[in-house]
Amino acid sequence: MTEQPRFLPAVAFAAVLTVSGLLGGCATLDYYAQSISGHLHLMSLREPVDGLISDADTPEDLRARLETATEIREFAHRALDLPDNGSYRSYVSLDRPYVSWTVVAAPELSLKPKTWCFPVVGCVAYRGYFEEAGAWRFAAKLEAQGYDVHVNGVQAYSTLGWFDDPLLNTMISQPDYRLAGVVFHELAHQRLYVPGDSSFNEAYANLMEREGVRRWLERSADADVQARYQTYERRRAGFLDLVGRTRKSLETVYASDRTDAKKRAAKSQAFVRMRDEYQALRAQWNGFGGYDAWFESGLNNAKIALVLTYNEHLPALQNLLASKSGDLHAFNVACEALARLPADERNAALSRLAVS
Numbered sequence: 001m002t003e004q005p006r007f008l009p010a011v012a013f014a015a016v017l018t019v020s021g022l023l024g025g026c027a028t029l030d031y032y033a034q035s036i037s038g039h040l041h042l043m044s045l046r047e048p049v050d051g052l053i054s055d056a057d058t059p060e061d062l063r064a065r066l067e068t069a070t071e072i073r074e075f076a077h078r079a080l081d082l083p084d085n086g087s088y089r090s091y092v093s094l095d096r097p098y099v100s101w102t103v104v105a106a107p108e109l110s111l112k113p114k115t116w117c118f119p120v121v122g123c124v125a126y127r128g129y130f131e132e133a134g135a136w137r138f139a140a141k142l143e144a145q146g147y148d149v150h151v152n153g154v155q156a157y158s159t160l161g162w163f164d165d166p167l168l169n170t171m172i173s174q175p176d177y178r179l180a181g182v183v184f185h186e187l188a189h190q191r192l193y194v195p196g197d198s199s200f201n202e203a204y205a206n207l208m209e210r211e212g213v214r215r216w217l218e219r220s221a222d223a224d225v226q227a228r229y230q231t232y233e234r235r236r237a238g239f240l241d242l243v244g245r246t247r248k249s250l251e252t253v254y255a256s257d258r259t260d261a262k263k264r265a266a267k268s269q270a271f272v273r274m275r276d277e278y279q280a281l282r283a284q285w286n287g288f289g290g291y292d293a294w295f296e297s298g299l300n301n302a303k304i305a306l307v308l309t310y311n312e313h314l315p316a317l318q319n320l321l322a323s324k325s326g327d328l329h330a331f332n333v334a335c336e337a338l339a340r341l342p343a344d345e346r347n348a349a350l351s352r353l354a355v356s
Contacts, residue, residue: 072179086164087187112305171183242281
């Protein structure tokens with residue numbers, strides 16, 4: 001499985017602020033118009049989970065998935081110090097594999113992602129669309145400006161507690177541990193969110209997801225399921241290690257005094273090596289090809305930047321949790337203290353934690 005962005009915080013309520021006249025410009029209004037219509041349409045389709053579970057006409061496989069999702073949500077509050085609110089108490093079935101699509105962009109010779117700024121949530125390293133065609137149109141405009149661009153399907157998104165987020169068919173179709181991970185990840189965004197710091201927000205949600213899934217499986221799953229999840233985690237760690245090595249190689253190239261032409265050639269060589277190393281990983285994984293689509297859709301700076309956004313500060317937060325002896329409440333209090341720091345102080349603290 002690939003690492004995919006799973007939330008789109010700016011869509012719902014920043015759009016409402018736009019309609020209120022806080023933002024201007026035709027292009028901006030067009031973007032927020034699709035956000036408003038897409039989000040409100042989704043909200044209008046919600047059905048109570050409890051009602052679906054008790055309804056004799058609900059297909060048995062859907063009922064079972066909703067029951068599992070209910071158990072996951074209750075575990076999140078009881079065992080993970082995550083919010084207990086109206087989110088994930090309703091369900092929406094969409095006629096598509098993703099709820100939305102995000103566009104990520106980075107300069108041709110840099111791994112620093114382009115950001116877009118919104119009221120309330122600050123600047124984020126991606127821009128989201130409820131219609132795939134709109135995402136590709138925007139991506140084409142960025143490519144014409146010289147950016148490396150990546151369009152990615154999203155299975156879930158968070159409104160940070162401003163709305164009662166529903167369960168989606170795009171979420172519950174996954175294995176139990178993936179469903180649990182999505183719910184824990186999105187509820188973590190509702191618990192703690194720092195406007196303008198995508199890397200910290202995603203690392204925090206990523207940590208809560210992984211730790212939550214591990215604890216949930218220890219309580220609820222048999223040995224075979226736990227073994228499958230551990231295999232999934234080992235493969236994900238191998239993929240992230242490969243991305244990290246490629247990142248270091250590219251950063252060295254981009255920071256050098258080479259000509260742009262030579263940097264482009266070295267960039268291409270780095271991605272060739274990355275593909276070769278992935279094939280070696282596949283062989284170690286007995287041919288498992290869960291990351292094939294990620295590689296086959298093309299490699300560029302935007303794709304690397306997206307993975308880094310989700311995982312750059314994860315080692316620091318893992319060390320922070322270990323320093324609290326696995327106490328999630330104490331960990332959350334410490335993360336809240338980090339969130340209150342100015343951005344440069346927070347980044348310095350995370351850098352120290354990463355090597356502690």
